[in-house]
Amino acid sequence: xxxxxxxxxxxxxGEEGQRKLQQARVLIAGMGALGTHLANSLARAGVGxxxxxxxxxxxxxxxxxxxxYDEEDVEEILPKAIAAxxxxxxxxxxxxxxxxxxxxxxxxxxxxxxxxxxVVDGSDNFELRFLINDCAVKKKIPWIYGGITGSQGMAxxxxxxxxxxxxxxxxxxxxxxxxxxxDTAGVLGPTVQMVTAFQTAEAIKVLTGQDDKVCQGLLNxxxxxxxxxxxxxxxxxRPQCPACGQGEFPFLEGREEIQVTPxxxxxxxxxxxxGEKKLNLQDIARRLASLGEISQNPxxxxxxxxGQEMVLFxxxxxxxxxxxxxxxxxxxxxxxxxx
Amino acid sequence: MKILVKLFATFRDNRFVKQEMxxxxxxxxxxxxAVLAIPDxxxxxxxxxxxxxxxxxxxxxxxxxxxxxxxxxx
Numbered sequence: 500x501x502x503x504x505x506x507x508x509x510x511x512x513g514e515e516g517q518r519k520l521q522q523a524r525v526l527i528a529g530m531g532a533l534g535t536h537l538a539n540s541l542a543r544a545g546v547g548x549x550x551x552x553x554x555x556x557x558x559x560x561x562x563x564x565x566x567x568y569d570e571e572d573v574e575e576i577l578p579k580a581i582a583a584x585x586x587x588x589x590x591x592x593x594x595x596x597x598x599x600x601x602x603x604x605x606x607x608x609x610x611x612x613x614x615x616x617x618v619v620d621g622s623d624n625f626e627l628r629f630l631i632n633d634c635a636v637k638k639k640i641p642w643i644y645g646g647i648t649g650s651q652g653m654a655x656x657x658x659x660x661x662x663x664x665x666x667x668x669x670x671x672x673x674x675x676x677x678x679x680x681x682d683t684a685g686v687l688g689p690t691v692q693m694v695t696a697f698q699t700a701e702a703i704k705v706l707t708g709q710d711d712k713v714c715q716g717l718l719n720x721x722x723x724x725x726x727x728x729x730x731x732x733x734x735x736x737r738p739q740c741p742a743c744g745q746g747e748f749p750f751l752e753g754r755e756e757i758q759v760t761p762x763x764x765x766x767x768x769x770x771x772x773x774g775e776k777k778l779n780l781q782d783i784a785r786r787l788a789s790l791g792e793i794s795q796n797p798x799x800x801x802x803x804x805x806g807q808e809m810v811l812f813x814x815x816x817x818x819x820x821x822x823x824x825x826x827x828x829x830x831x832x833x834x835x836x837x838x
Numbered sequence: 839m840k841i842l843v844k845l846f847a848t849f850r851d852n853r854f855v856k857q858e859m860x861x862x863x864x865x866x867x868x869x870x871x872a873v874l875a876i877p878d879x880x881x882x883x884x885x886x887x888x889x890x891x892x893x894x895x896x897x898x899x900x901x902x903x904x905x906x907x908x909x910x911x912x
Contacts, residue, residue, distance in 0.1 A: 646909040653909040673908040681911035
C-alpha cells in the first residue's frame, strides 16, 4: 500500500477506497491520446485490472500527445495496445494489464464488456461511442465519454438508468464529415490532459462507490479561450430515448455500422455509411486543404494523403485506393472525414 | 418572444457564447439555426431548457436553447 500512500491519505478514498480500486476491472476503448492518458492515470491509481483495446499501431505523429509511447515503439511499428501494455507493466507491476489488437465492433463488443465494472472512452469516433452506449445500457455498465478537438473538450459520465445516457442527449450519430477531427483541426496537448483528468477523477468516484459525488453534467472546456463549464443534465433523461428509454440497440445489432467492402480486382475498398447522408463537400475540402492534395467537382472530392487516395461522394460513400485492409480504410475515413 | 441562446465549442467562433434573441412566436429551432447560419447537420446536441428536442420544436417565450457541435476526436 506504500505506493498509494498519498492517495490513501486523501480522505474520500482512504484504505477502503484503495482496496475497491484494486478489485476493479476497467476497459479502455481506444489507446490514442485519451486512452493512453486514461490508462496511465488508472494504472498509477492502482486499478487492479485494465483491458486496453486498439486497432492501430504507433506512429511518430502520435508522440506529441499519446503519453505511453516513445520512438522505439515507432521504430518497431508496435500495435498501440501492445506498446501500452509493456509501458503500463513497467509503471505498475502489481496490476494486470490485458491488451487486445482489434477493431471493437458489434460482433465482439459484448465479449469485451464481460466482467467489466466500468468502460472509459478513449475512442476517436461516434460510431464506436454509440456502440459502447448501446452495450453499456444493455448490460447496465457505467461508461465515461470523452472527446477532444483543437483546444476544446467534452466529457460525461453515463450511469445507465440513473441519469441520461448518450442517446438521451444525442439521439443520432453525427453526419460523416460534419465535424472537425483531430487530424483536420489538430489537438492542443493539454486539452487531452484536462478531459482525461475529469474522466479519471469520475472513474475513481464510480469505482469507489461514491455515487453522490459523480458529476451529473456535460463537461465543456476550451483551453484557448479559458472557458470551463459543466452543463446541467439533471433533466436530460428521456423516456423516448431509443437506448435507455425504449431498449432498442441498433448499433449493438450491427444495423448502424459503417460498411467497408473490398472492390474486386483492384487494391481498393468502398466505405458506406448507414442511411441517407448529404455531405457538405465544400466544408470538408476546406478542412482537408492543408493536409494533402485535393481536387473537387460539384459531385465528389478527391484527396491524397499518406500514400492513399480517397474519393468522397456527396452521399457519404468513399472509395479508398491503395489498400484492401478494411480496418485501415475505416481509420483513414475516421481521421480525415470523421464520423 | 425572447429566447436565450447558448452556444458551445466551435459554434462560438465568429458568433457568441450566450445571447438573448428576439423571435416571432412559435419560431422553431430550425428557424433559429438558419438565423445563426448553423447547418442542421452540424448540431449534435440540441437542448431546450435542459432537455433534448428535435429541430422542428417550436420555442416559447423565455426558453433557453443550447447548441453543441460534436466533439469527437480522441
